[in-house]
Amino acid sequence: MIKHILTTAAISAAALAVSTNAGRADNGGSNVKHVLLISIDGMHALDFINCANGSNPTCPNLASLKSTGANYLEASTSKPSDSFPGLTAIVSGGSPRTEGAFYDVAYDRVLAPPLNTTGNGLAGGTCVANAPNGSGTEYEEGIDIDQSKLNGGAPGAGTYEGGIASIDSTRLVRDPYKSCQPVWPWNFVRTNTIFGVIHQAGGYVAWSDKHPSYSSVAGNSNVAGAAGSILDDYYSPEINSSPIPLPVTLPNGTPCNPLPDQAAANANGADYTTSFQNVQCYDQLKANAILNQINGLKHNGSAKAPVPNLFGMNFQAVSVGQKLIQKTFTPPLKGGYVDNVGTPSAPLANAIKFVDASIGQMIAALKNTGDYNSTLIVITAKHGQSPVDSSRYQGIGVPSGSPVSKSPATILANCLTPSQSASQIGPTEDDVSLIWLTQTTGCTTAAAVAQLQAQSPSSNNVAGIGQIFSGNGIAQLFNPPGLPPQGDPRTPDIIVTPNVGVTYSGSTKKQAEHGGFSHDDTNVILLLSNPRLKPVTITTEVQTAQVAPTILQALGLDPSALQAVRIEGTQVLPGVFSDDHRDGHWDH
Secondary structure (H helix, E strand, O other), X not given: OOOOOOOHHHHHHXXXXXXXXXXXXXXXXXXXXEEEEXXXXXXXXHHHXXXXXOOOOOOHHHHHHHOOEEEEOOEEOOOOOOHHHHHHHHHHOOOHHHHOOOOOEEEEOOOEOOOOOOOOOOOOOOOOOOOOOOEEEEOOHHXXXXXXXXXXXXXXXXXXXXXXXXXXXXXXXXEOOOOXXXXXXXXXXXOEOHHHHHHHOOOOEEEEOOOHHHHHHHEOOOOOOHHHHHOOEEEOOOOOOOOOOOXXXXXXXXXXXXXXXXXXXXXXXXXHXXXXXXXXXXXXXXXXXXXXXXXXXXXXXXXXXXXXXXXEEEEOHHHHHHHEEEOOOXXXXXXXXXXXXXXXXXXXXHHHHHHHHHHHHHHHHHHXXXXXXXXXXXXXXXXXXXXXXXXHOEEOOOOOOOOOOOOHHHHOHHHEOHHHXXXXXXXXXXXXXXXXXXXXXXXXXXXXXXXXXXXXXXXXXXXXXXXXXXXXXXHOOOOOEOOOOOOEOOOOOEEEEEXXXXXXXXXXOEOOEOXXXXXXXXXXXXXXXXXXXXXXXXXXXXXXXXXXXXXXXXXXXXXXXXHHHHHHOOOOOOOOEOOOOOOOOEOO
């Protein structure tokens, strides 16, 4: 079970005990005043090896960071490897066991449905106070006021804006033990994060991401407006909105007004992720926000602001380059890889080059402002992508697949909680299947597992099942499922990980996915760079959750100010600081 954690006030006191200087956290001997945190969603350590090695690297800017930093070859994301738990781990130091963040679409046995149905179909309902209700949970574009708009429909927001004001509170699940109040994204996460610790220590913090819901990075303070008071500058143009021309130019000189791939933008159901080119324009919009912040401005350049002590963004272009089969081309243009060693296809290679060039702009800006030497640059990813060997991809349950192929959720359709049905938001299935059961007669965990085993014998495994986790197999990884105080209301009853290459998303436009436990899902780039560091390659297995305490250590703050660090014993990354982690000095 989750252990008792210190109150926010106690954490604040601990953080404020660290000296600050003009709003910047003092760092002791490492001389770091700023941390630029970048998630290149989907990028494996293998991708970095392939683009950075040799005399003529195809990602020269990332390769230059490697020459002054620590490169971790065996870094693993959260499990499940979805963006929501993956990002939460990076900024909190905690796993789903502690944070309760299993997926952006999941289930909670206590929380109540939202007042109004979400944009993606999570049904609204009633909230019975002071009793377990049970509801699906959604923290993606469906909680926007208007997910078709880049600004999320925020009242009075500019066309290219987007942030906390884009969230429709009536589409948030509710807490029956807190007067049925909506559970904001940052309150859904169970602990504080590096953003809260640094802000409370007098630092200035900023973040940019793909959904307004990812304001969850602010961490839990049980205050409705907490993210707005903790995140000094939060920018989240909606990636799944209808594509519009953007006022940016890509590093290679391509303008995004008009969009470079207008045919894809005009297609039915289009968003920025349905085009290899248009998603780069979307990413550059956020990258320009970072450049403004480096230059002492708010993300949109509207006003002067401190250069953040902690800031950063996610890139989506590589993830799209790995997954997408773009059908607006004839024949369809496929991303992904051309072999088992990760040689990228042309669209993926172009995506990696774009991200590298965009990061190169940030490096140049830091050097121009004189902040490069005092900035620790952290490059990692919320998740990987599976399979790297694209020829091994198998979509289970897709229209063109075998008519007898079934996903685990399809097999157990009569036993799923209502929100997982096709009439609502649907099951949580990508290249993993998370199952929450009704636990009625015939739908107990044991009975459900028996159904899965009966319909997926090794001789005719139509569901592509690799491993079934339940009972103690779940409890070894997470808190046991159930109602408090014996169980965790968010832990799935069953988790199914498929054979390598199998996905359950049902999409015919993808050839890879993430969310599962496989090596390709979880192994990601992890690079820490600063001009004072000597190059070192570390083969010890590490977790992306270790990024959070390492960032605090670099800024001279106590890693144990993070509640999840104390609960899980998350360690500072090896090879960066000296053995005495209290002195804040570089290890090399």
